[in-house]
Amino acid sequence: MNFITRIKRKTEDQKTEYPFNIPAIQALDALEIESPVTFFIGENGSGKSTLLEALALACGVNPEGGSENFNFSTVDSHSELHRSLILSKTGRRPKTRFFLRAESFYNVVSEIDALQAQDAYGGESLHHCSHGESFMTLIENRFWPNGLYFLDEPESALSPLKQMQLLVLIHDLVKNGSQFFIATHSPILLAFPNARIYDFDHQLLPVNYRDTEVYKLYTLFLAEPDRMLDKLFETDVD
Secondary structure (H helix, E strand, O other), rough: OOOOEEEOOOOOOOOOOOOOHHHHHHOOOOOEOOOOOOEOOOOOOOOOOHHHHHHHHOOOOOOEEEEEOOOOOOOOOOOOHHHHHHHOOOOOOOEEEEEEEEEHHHHHHHHHOOOHHHHHOOOOOOHHOOOOHHHHHHHHOOOOOOOEEEOOOHHHHHOOHHHHHHHHHHHHHHHHEEEEEOOOOOHHHHHOOOEEEEEEEHOOEOOOOOOHHHHHHHHHHOOOOOHHHHHHOOOOOO
């Protein structure tokens, strides 16, 4: 049973400034959350990370990342979208909540060190690991069963192999009562079985994995890289 079952925008909210002028946000009426793993996809600037951030804030998580117990702030850049969201929830309460975002991960690690909380995150400063290793170490040690998790483009720090390992971790956590919302461009992560994928380029419509632009583009490129490069560089194809 999910913690969140629907995301709805207040109908009386008629704001027109950013981010309310983003087409996908304008189209937001009600998203039914039927899977424990929900993906947000779309081009850069389509609003997927903006909605993910607002959703995390609406659930009481620090906008720059971390758990519900983090309250640091380096740049106050989050939007007011979270105030316009209405979340339908079940009676279950998550054991923990965590917002993992690539762009502010350095600040989260610095806050962990400042709190001297390294024991909960693998035993040593995550600054001593590579970006990808620190991502995985945090997830392995801090993502617990019955948790509510928000991941913003986690693939930016992870190799394809690490992305596959992340799929295994998500699978194990879902089996133990966790729920995920993930904004991503990764065809590897999007392959998670029975996930719901919402496309921000097409007014938040649900889409099947093999119908996503991400899947189609990667498949086409990997099948014929030379031909794709010729097209991109506008050279003659032999």
